[in-house]
Amino acid sequence: MPTKVENWKDEVYGNEIRDHLMEFAEQGWESIPEDEQDAWFERFKWWGLYHQRSGQESYFMMRIGTPNGVIEPGQLEVIAEVADEYARGPAENPEFGDAYCDWTTRQSIQLHWIKLEDIPEIFDELESVGLGTQQACGDSWRNIVGCPVAGKDKHEHIDAWPVAEELHETFKGNDEYSNLPRKWKVAVTGCDQGCGQGDINDLAYEPATKEIDGEEQLGFNIRVGGGLSRKEPRFSRSLDVWVPPEQAADIGAGMSALFREHGDRDDRFNARIKFLVDEWGTEKMREVLQDEFMDFELPTAGENMRENYTYNAGGNEHGDHVGVHEQPDGNYYVGLDVLVGRMGVDDVYELAELADEYGSGEVRLTQRQNIIVTDVDSDRLDAFLDEPLLENYSPDPHPFMRGSIACTGTEFCSLSIVETKNRQVRYARWLKENVAVPSGVEDFHIHLSGCTASCAQPQIADISLRGMKTRKDGEPVEALDIGLGGGLGENPHFADWVEMRVAADEVPGYIENLLATFEAERADGQTFREFVAERDEEELQELAEAEETDYEDPYMHNTKMTWYPYVEDDDMQSSPAPTDGEGNSIAPADD
Amino acid sequence: MTTDVHQLDDGAWVSVNDSREVNVSDLWLLARSDFCGCEPTDFLAEGFVDVSVDHPNIEARMAGRCISCGTEGVTDWLQVGRVIDPESGEFYGIDPESVHFPDKRRRLGRPQE
Numbered sequence: 001m002p003t004k005v006e007n008w009k010d011e012v013y014g015n016e017i018r019d020h021l022m023e024f025a026e027q028g029w030e031s032i033p034e035d036e037q038d039a040w041f042e043r044f045k046w047w048g049l050y051h052q053r054s055g056q057e058s059y060f061m062m063r064i065g066t067p068n069g070v071i072e073p074g075q076l077e078v079i080a081e082v083a084d085e086y087a088r089g090p091a092e093n094p095e096f097g098d099a100y101c102d103w104t105t106r107q108s109i110q111l112h113w114i115k116l117e118d119i120p121e122i123f124d125e126l127e128s129v130g131l132g133t134q135q136a137c138g139d140s141w142r143n144i145v146g147c148p149v150a151g152k153d154k155h156e157h158i159d160a161w162p163v164a165e166e167l168h169e170t171f172k173g174n175d176e177y178s179n180l181p182r183k184w185k186v187a188v189t190g191c192d193q194g195c196g197q198g199d200i201n202d203l204a205y206e207p208a209t210k211e212i213d214g215e216e217q218l219g220f221n222i223r224v225g226g227g228l229s230r231k232e233p234r235f236s237r238s239l240d241v242w243v244p245p246e247q248a249a250d251i252g253a254g255m256s257a258l259f260r261e262h263g264d265r266d267d268r269f270n271a272r273i274k275f276l277v278d279e280w281g282t283e284k285m286r287e288v289l290q291d292e293f294m295d296f297e298l299p300t301a302g303e304n305m306r307e308n309y310t311y312n313a314g315g316n317e318h319g320d321h322v323g324v325h326e327q328p329d330g331n332y333y334v335g336l337d338v339l340v341g342r343m344g345v346d347d348v349y350e351l352a353e354l355a356d357e358y359g360s361g362e363v364r365l366t367q368r369q370n371i372i373v374t375d376v377d378s379d380r381l382d383a384f385l386d387e388p389l390l391e392n393y394s395p396d397p398h399p400f401m402r403g404s405i406a407c408t409g410t411e412f413c414s415l416s417i418v419e420t421k422n423r424q425v426r427y428a429r430w431l432k433e434n435v436a437v438p439s440g441v442e443d444f445h446i447h448l449s450g451c452t453a454s455c456a457q458p459q460i461a462d463i464s465l466r467g468m469k470t471r472k473d474g475e476p477v478e479a480l481d482i483g484l485g486g487g488l489g490e491n492p493h494f495a496d497w498v499e500m501r502v503a504a505d506e507v508p509g510y511i512e513n514l515l516a517t518f519e520a521e522r523a524d525g526q527t528f529r530e531f532v533a534e535r536d537e538e539e540l541q542e543l544a545e546a547e548e549t550d551y552e553d554p555y556m557h558n559t560k561m562t563w564y565p566y567v568e569d570d571d572m573q574s575s576p577a578p579t580d581g582e583g584n585s586i587a588p589a590d591d
Numbered sequence: 592m593t594t595d596v597h598q599l600d601d602g603a604w605v606s607v608n609d610s611r612e613v614n615v616s617d618l619w620l621l622a623r624s625d626f627c628g629c630e631p632t633d634f635l636a637e638g639f640v641d642v643s644v645d646h647p648n649i650e651a652r653m654a655g656r657c658i659s660c661g662t663e664g665v666t667d668w669l670q671v672g673r674v675i676d677p678e679s680g681e682f683y684g685i686d687p688e689s690v691h692f693p694d695k696r697r698r699l700g701r702p703q704e
Contacts (some may be wrong), residue, residue: 004643035610037610038599042599116598414600452638453601467616469616476618500661
């Protein structure tokens with residue numbers, strides 16, 4: 001039997017949601033009938049709006065999808081303006097202030113505290129410069145990810161940016177693919193370093209050569225069924241298909257139509273295509289794709305480039321895109337480290353100005369929550385690097401700052417078990433001050449995800465942290481499961497979960513002890529990932545103990561039970577939500 | 592009016608009559624459960640897998656973990672609240688931190704200690 005969500009989608013879904021959204025916005029929050037809120041919140045996701053958690057009623061997270069993370073000249077300033085004017089909530093975050101932008105692990109932008117009443121104006125502003133929120137969430141083609149420097153990278157074989165653009169244009173707002181059984185995440189990469197992260201996407205295009213009519217051609221091998229969520233992580237699997245760039249949209253249409261027709265609409269927990277790949281195997285999936293959804297003969301897979309994959313592969317070759325790198329045209333791109341991906345709005349304004357002044361005005365978001373300023377003229381590179389803003393968003397950051405990723409967490413998210421972003425900021429700073437970096441390590445990945453949805457991609461980090469609870473002195477406290485040794489590369493590997501339910505204030509001590517053991521016991525030149533890989537479960541558990549240090553964690557209490565974890569009076573009953581379009585509290589109907 | 596229940600947002604919520612009522616991330620104390628060997632089981636709810644109505648009780652099966660021994664899995668049906676009057680549809684949640692008995696037959700067969 002189709003799920004309730006499927007029934008709602010049958011009634012209204014896709015593009016048509018917008019008219020309803022605009023009508024509700026016009027009439028205000030209270031115009032959404034209480035018994036229809038669940039249905040509308042589910043539908044609003046398709047237009048990039050996610051209702052915030054308990055205690056924050058009437059406020060939304062807004063996601064802006066920027067394909068391949070490309071923010072074109074003029075767009076960043078508008079993003080800052082929208083955040084400045086509309087993403088100011090009733091309370092301030094102690095680390096980031098009262099207005100900020102989040103750069104996400106899918107090269108998108110998230111704003112919080114958005115009021116329904118402001119959405120028409122926000123859409124107008126965003127759309128005036130070609131930005132949008134369509135399909136940023138919901139059961140459809142999501143924001144397309146890829147190598148963030150596509151078209152500006154010396155390592156690429158195919159400029160994948162036009163391909164990502166074509167997929168974006170073809171499948172955004174396309175009614176044929178607007179109602180899928182579940183989200184549909186796509187990665188397109190033309191470089192030979194693997195930085196599109198195709199291994200953890202539903203559909204991946206990876207560069208490959210193929211001999212066609214006696215000539216070697218460049219195109220993409222197709223992989224399917226990757227994803228990290230719900231303690232069921234899968235790497236994508238080869239479909240044994242190659243396509244030239246001009247047929248990328250055809251295979252995308254075929255695969256997403258296959259998912260539309262054969263995906264599980266009766267059980268949302270089983271709906272992602274990774275489970276259909278599990279059930280069918282890739283051979284059957286290829287046959288069904290060929291027979292039912294394609295009108296040309298699919299070539300078998302070509303010669304891939306996976307042996308060159310260095311991105312997040314455990315070494316120091318290419319862990320991310322931070323730093324100064326020359327483009328093929330002689331200009332430079334400068335990757336800036338944004339700790340946990342969050343940037344205060346004043347800094348976003350300033351970065352927009354600097355990108356205009358020193359580059360083309362374009363910036364790009366990475367899948368490591370960082371931002372890249374592209375097209376910096378070689379003559380002006382040094383002056384750009386001297387800009388004061390780069391002291392906080394460094395192209396040469398400390399390894400613990402550089403490698404930190406965190407999801408949204410209990411600050412706003414219904415799913416999360418623990419506070420994440422502010423905690424990870426405090427972890428990174430403490431580690432930087434107190435823990436010796438093992439020799440040769442330039443980039444150490446620590447990913448903190450508040451729950452098993454895995455938005456911070458914890459399973460592909462050197463140290464994986466995932467939200468949990470434990471008791472300390474009898475009292476429930478926020479805790480983390482700790483995994484080790486995950487990463488991508490030619491042979492990707494999910495982290496092995498080693499220490500479970502470690503109280504959050506004992507995690508920095510654990511990492512300190514762990515890295516001391518690593519430094520003492522590693523073989524010459526051995527990477528952390530290699531060190532973990534050669535040890536069995538028991539040996540891994542003996543590597544280090546968790547312990548308290550002088551690290552202080554202000555978020556040990558049940559942050560989910562607060563209306564906002566950082567305010568003095570954080571009691572749920574003290575929440576001003578829901579509010580009207582002016583931010584004034586609306587008294588509950590039964591008061 | 593019948594009482595309508597479902598889970599939402601990847602199992603983050605139990606929704607009762609289209610109102611989000613019970614959220615993940617609470618600790619539930621489960622007595623006499625066969626979830627693990629702990630007594631009581633100190634259970635962290637990470638997701639709602641199934642929801643149903645056994646009038647007047649609203650029940651759910653939760654995916655999660657005992658934070659004492661680390662056992663992972665899905666609980667038996669567990670009462671998460673009540674809708675006493677289906678006409679009004681008003682939901683009365685129960686306190687996760689009180690002691691819960693997932694297996695009702697044993698609860699009825701043995702007096703509470």
